[in-house]
Amino acid sequence: MRSLLLVLLMTAAVFPQQKDAASSLAAEERAFSAAADSFGINRSFVMFLDEQCVMFNPHPVNGMQLYRTRPESKAHLSWYPAFVEVAASGDLGLSTGPWQYRIAKGDTPVAYGYYVSVWKKRADGVWKVIFDNGIGYPKHLHRSEPEKFSILPSPASRITPAMTSRAMMDAERAFVNVRRSRGAAAAVGEYGDEDVRVYRTDAFPAVNKEQSRSLLRSAEQGMRYTPFDSVIAASGDLGYVYGIAVSPAKDSASYVRIWRYRSGWKLAADVLDPFRRP
Numbered sequence: 401m402r403s404l405l406l407v408l409l410m411t412a413a414v415f416p417q418q419k420d421a422a423s424s425l426a427a428e429e430r431a432f433s434a435a436a437d438s439f440g441i442n443r444s445f446v447m448f449l450d451e452q453c454v455m456f457n458p459h460p461v462n463g464m465q466l467y468r469t470r471p472e473s474k475a476h477l478s479w480y481p482a483f484v485e486v487a488a489s490g491d492l493g494l495s496t497g498p499w500q501y502r503i504a505k506g507d508t509p510v511a512y513g514y515y516v517s518v519w520k521k522r523a524d525g526v527w528k529v530i531f532d533n534g535i536g537y538p539k540h541l542h543r544s545e546p547e548k549f550s551i552l553p554s555p556a557s558r559i560t561p562a563m564t565s566r567a568m569m570d571a572e573r574a575f576v577n578v579r580r581s582r583g584a585a586a587a588v589g590e591y592g593d594e595d596v597r598v599y600r601t602d603a604f605p606a607v608n609k610e611q612s613r614s615l616l617r618s619a620e621q622g623m624r625y626t627p628f629d630s631v632i633a634a635s636g637d638l639g640y641v642y643g644i645a646v647s648p649a650k651d652s653a654s655y656v657r658i659w660r661y662r663s664g665w666k667l668a669a670d671v672l673d674p675f676r677r678p
Contacts, residue, residue: 421490422549425519428527429481429495437505442472450520450528454642456654458675460628463532476505479515482545483597483607485660485668487633488554491521492530494638494658494669496597496605498542499534512542514605516656516671518631518640530631531640533656534599535673541604552637552660563636563661569627571665572641572657576625584616584623593666601674612670620672622648625655637661638668645672 428448435444445467453463479499486493494516501511513536520530555563571591578587588596588609598612599605606612623645632639642656651674658669 421486421493421521422484422551425486425493425495425527426481426484426547426549428519429479429484429497429517432529433479436477440472441475441477442467442470448529449532450522450530453529453532454629455532456673458652458654459644460642460654463529474504476502476507478502481549482547484549485638486551487635487638488552489633489635489637490551491635492631492633492638493519493521493527494640495519496669498545500542509539511536512539513537514599516599516658516669518658520631531642531656533642533654533671533673535601535603535605535671537602537604541602543604545607552635555635555637560636562664565630565632565639568632568639568659568661568665569630569641571659572627572630575657575667579620579623584620585613588612588616588667588670591665591667592670593660593662593668596667597669599669599671599673601672620647623653651675 432444432448435447449464451464454460455463457466480497481495482497484495496516499513499515500509502509513534515534517529518531519527521527575587575591578590592609592612594609596609596612597605597607598615600615603615606615625643625645627641627643630639630641638660640656640658645653645655653672653674656671659665660668
């Protein structure tokens with residue numbers, strides 16, 4: 401009994417429970433959107449992006465440099481978090497929700513979609529966007545999603561070899577191999593968590609395994625994936641991989657996959673956004 405208590409105390413000391421981490425991240429996301437409403441898109445992004453934030457334009461670029469040099473416009477972008485999940489260590493979190501784009505503030509929206517952002521908490525306790533991506537879809541698909549904000553449970557023990565970036569990348573490679581041999585739907589069926597989220601252009605996001613398999617059943621055969629980088633939380637339970645995918649027809653797309661550890665690595669979200677044709 402004493403040894404179990406000691407393990408629990410050690411775990412709490414290494415990864416203190418961040419009870420309000422998901423709520424605080426959702427609040428920062430809302431503040432980001434409010435800043436875009438008040439100050440414009442460029443200024444708000446400079447305020448909330450991390451210095452090392454990665455975006456696709458269409459290849460991976462430094463988001464902070466992109467928005468510092470981009471001319472300000474009258475365009476208006478609004479969004480809110482519908483789903484937020486934070487690592488047990490409280491230093492990395494996924495935020496995703498619907499967005500609307502207007503030519504100018506007050507106009508009727510002309511574009512709709514879903515953003516997918518990863519936030520990182522700095523040493524000073526401030527959340528910043530470290531990765532940003534998303535998809536667009538037609539107006540008639542736009543709808544609300546019930547809010548869900550959560551934090552992953554603290555691990556029962558210290559980080560194991562299975563809870564490392566290398567192990568996460570092993571799961572990523574195994575997932576890609578199944579996609580290549582048996583198709584995207586089969587890969588999501590085998591590696592996706594029950595609430596896996598799949599984002600594809602011109603479709604509202606799938607928010608569970610059944611919807612995800614249906615969305616992917618007849619698509620994306622033969623895609624080749626080249627990972628550029630991966631990031632993992634200090635608690636070893638949440639991470640992501642991003643890169644470029646190329647189809648047999650040589651069409652390119654950006655991708656990011658969010659992974660969570662639950663007695664093994666499970667796919668939490670999969671985003672594929674094709675490069676825009678000239």
